Amino acid sequence: MRAGPGPAGSGVLANRRFRWFFLSRLVNLAGSTMASVAVAFAVLDVSDSANALGQVLAARTIPLVVFLLVGGVLADRLPRVLVIQASNLLSFVTQAVVAYLVISGRAEIWQLVVLEGLNGTVSAASMPAMQGLLPQLVPRDQLQPANVLLSMSRGALTVVGPSVAAALVVTVGPGWAVAADAASWLAAAVLLVPVRTPSRARGAEPAGGMWRELREGWTLFRSTTWLWVVVLAFGVLNAMHSGALLTLGPVVAKRTFGVPGWGLAMSAEAVGLLLTTVVLLRVRLRFPLRAGMLGITALAAPMLVLGLAPETTPLVLAMLIAGAGTEVFELGWNLAMQENIPEELLSRASSYDMLGSFVAMPVGQLLYGPLGDWLGYRSVLVASGVLYLVVCLATYAVPAVRILPRAGAEPEAVRA
Template sequence: MSIKESLFVLKDRDFGWFFASRFVNIAGTSMSHIALAFAVLEVTDSASALGAVVAAHTIPMVIFLLVGGVIADRFPRRLVLQISNLSSALTQAVAAGLIITGNAEIWMLIVLEAVNGTMSAMAYPAMQGMVPQLVARKDLQPANLLLSMSRGALTILGPSVAAVLVVGVGAGWALAIDALAWLLAAIFLLPVRIPHRDKTGPKTSAVADLVEGWTYVRSTTWLWVVVLAFMVINTMWAGGMQVLGPVYAKSSSLGIQGWGLGSSAQAIGILVMTFALMRMTLRYPLRAGMLGVTLMGLPFIALGLWPQTVPFIIVMAVAGAGIEIFGLGWNLAMMENVPEEMQSRAWSYDMLGSYIAMPIGQLMYGPLGALFGAQPVFLASGVLCILICLATVAVPSVARLQRIEQPATEGRTQEPLRD
């Protein structure tokens, strides 16, 4: 598969507009995380306050993810995504205005991020569930790689630009750009037409839909094992890289710009690996993916042993490459093996399990750093990340899950693969 062959999927009108929506959204979001972190640090230097603001986004997102999955499986996913995008545009615009005018207080940012997190809980399951509706199964790999390529390309400059804006004119302007991106993302979804979903059988309640989704997840070993692993990995990444990391960078030789360069390097690693994956097929997507995730432990280890700008940039690029391998492998495993009518619920359970403990990391890494020192906490996190990944690969259903070979004319429906 070449780059030209991958781009062919954009000729599909509906996927093309969906791609454009994701493109502009990622462009703004690539700056918002760093902008928000240092916006909070403009109000207060407290790592605990930053953790509270970040957790304010994550907690309601986790709480409402299952609701979002049910909604996205019961109602048109495009409509669900548009409403979420418009709501997120409004909350980011208000946050940007407060920060730019100097009127922001921590409690205000907490409230706004809580609303934004709730909207994200509606958007994520709908967004992931739309992809297998818009493209044939034979095009899932190029479609996912194109989405990942746009994310990688845009986030190369985004964090560094955000850092420059923070230093030059303040963090609010990056959030203002993110608000505009959310608005454009909603507009670009207007031309998208999704194939009608025939719903057969008796109508069920939302609770019954949740139970059905849970039954599927717990009976599919490779799914719940990987989700369980990421429950811990994401907790460490959220606490270490979103909370303790920026605080440590601000007071160390890394600095704000060094931290932004590291984030951009991660995006470069993602982008380079995206191009590499366009020329290969992941025969065992989960095995390759979890081995790739072991590389996420390297930035922690570098911060723990050698917290300098150049080593940090290098290991973040390597980690980005590993993240991209997992991202493609996981998307292919889910989109090929989970039935279409279950897609959003399966993604919501995946996200719930992966994100549910993130607030713990966001709230605890600041105090852990103060108690034990930042560098020992980073080092322990890196070692634990690598051990968890290797243990996950050792699970037979994870290691042995293969791509499903399909003829070019085959449609999108398929029976789910079970253990």
């Protein structure tokens, strides 16, 4: 890394299209940061079981994974803003029903499974569209500050969101935090109305239609070494993250240091992310994936702490470090994708990225509950933390990953 030309956040916010998109994401993230905690403890209120929580989490992840490739094609065919708006409105409906069921005390696990499954289905189109939209809103030299500002907003909101959600859980119940998430989806759709993007010329419909477009995306994916190597690694890493930290973590927290401590730890992760975004507004990543893979190793820390010393203070410190490392990876990965993948293929490439990265998440969500019951939650968490480190460092060792430069920089001898 080397120092950049200075803060550029105010410059990119002068861009009207980006400014409205930024506001839409800001409102949506305000609800989502509370919803992750609220849904977890809503499930645990209905059934105090890691297996039940894993089922609800997997119910959202499985359809998300199944429909990602179709979502990527839709996002490359249709106006991406329209795809995101439609997804936001449908997500508003699903989360509003969840909130009603939880607040009214009528929620059952099967209902939450169905509703979160619908939510995952509609998200399958919006996520690739979101990844492909940013290069249409800002020029290439503003991609880093635009990405950093989006991450900064996420970090600022997640500083307070999980703690507020935890406070709601122990006072008025988790349903109200889910209701706030539902309202944020609706507001986010409205705020996208002023966003207009240039029309993308596509010519005549190619023979083979959607299948041909899927093959084009697959050809790009398998021929880009750094892309498929990192995605393959994250198939494993995300399974451990979703299973160990996000499924076993709340259960260990509830049985040891309590719900407020878990909310505080989630907020600490956001503090680490937020502080790092401030640095990254001024520091240019010369080798985005090199920095990213070293940064993401920090996510092993909270798994190890939960297994070895499940207490609030060490977990808060571990999550602070994990947040910083996650932000470095997120920026590095976004820059690698946005600068090296052609814009007309970006949503499809992103859908293959998300498919490979997310495909094992429901396996982790469903497997870790029974595995923890069998071997002990804390033992499984320690083993997962060690394996997480090994996978990260093995990925870093691949030359195509380690020395991929920024677009326009002088590359080292590598084929990617």
